[in-house]
Amino acid sequence: MNAILRILAWTLAVVLVALPVVAVVNGWIGAERWPLRTLRVQGELQRVDGATLQKTLLPYAHRGFFAVRLEDARAAVARLPWVEHAEVRKRWPDVLEVRIVEHKPFAQWGRDRLLSEEGQLFPAAGIAVPKGLPRLDGPDTRVAAVVALYNESRALFAPSGIGVRGVALDRRGSWTLVLSGGTDVVVGSSEARLRLGRFARLLPQLLSQKQLPLARADLRYTNGFALTWAGATAPQHSATTPPPATAGGRSTEGST
Incomplete structure (x- = not known):
């Protein structure tokens, strides 16, 4: 019986220690203590809209420094019009850093896509197609x-x-x-x-x-x-x- 009680006591202690860590990592607590306050953008944005980028990243930044899901944030940015490649990082203590490479349009392709100078096809939906392509x-x-x-x-x-x-x-x-x-x-x-x-x-x-x-x-x-x-x-x-x-x-x- 004493052995069982000792095991239960150790299990409870581990749970009590681990629970705050899990809570912080999942953003249940601590978002207000370690918030991401600054969005830093690397790369020259000529066609990606800055306000749209900020709106896209805001739900991820709200989770806090430790809980932000960088891959999910990167995937969301990569879906924006004109984005060829995106990387998202965090910098202590409160910076969310985004690096974006934009598509450089070479031609219109078919009815609803564009062809980049790198030979990549990408959707033209939501894009103001440059004249003269x-x-x-x-x-x-x-x-x-x-x-x-x-x-x-x-x-x-x-x-x-x-x-x-x-x-x-x-x-x-x-x-x-x-x-x-x-x-x-x-x-x-x-x-x-x-x-x-x-x-x-x-x-x-x-x-x-x-x-x-x-x-x-x-x-x-x-x-x-x-x-x-x-x-x-x-x-x-x-x-x-x-x-x-x-x-x-x-x-x-x-x-x-």
Whole structure:
């Protein structure tokens, strides 16, 4: 009986010692004695809203220095718009320190996402999309290929003073572009760079021959392009190499 009483007494003593520690760690007591009073932000915030950041962290700071759950706070910050990476630390005696790296937007991706300069896709919900970003689209696994063709296309059309507003790759592997003047360019799925290079070289000459804006160019032809001019009733074909004999001397032989 004495042994049992001694065990119970030791158990009660351990509980009485441990309970205050558990209470402090869980924020049951001590939040008012060891409060987190200062929010320190590292990193230049250009797009993350400071007031929203403070509101996001306030529930975690209220738990006090010992009870604040840093990983939960970090996850909450990481969910904010424009946040690429976040770290949350505490500094004695009363500082909650946050380090944020923002996404740097490179392009719009599809309808509801943005592509960062680091090649990461992130949601555009709740974000004021910066003006002038190109529109890119394609399967998520082909981000690098889409960006590569966009950069190459810009270099091809730049000597003519023509910009590239968008590049898209569909699920069948077919490419389309939108030029700065609003021209839709259908490239197709094969020899995309060869076709674009040939078209870019001849485009200034083609534009100089017409007073109408070029609405659409279909490059999926063996010997030339099918061009649709704004206000024209039907597409016209322009040959780049001598075409096979056809009515009117125009080639309509196509390839995909």
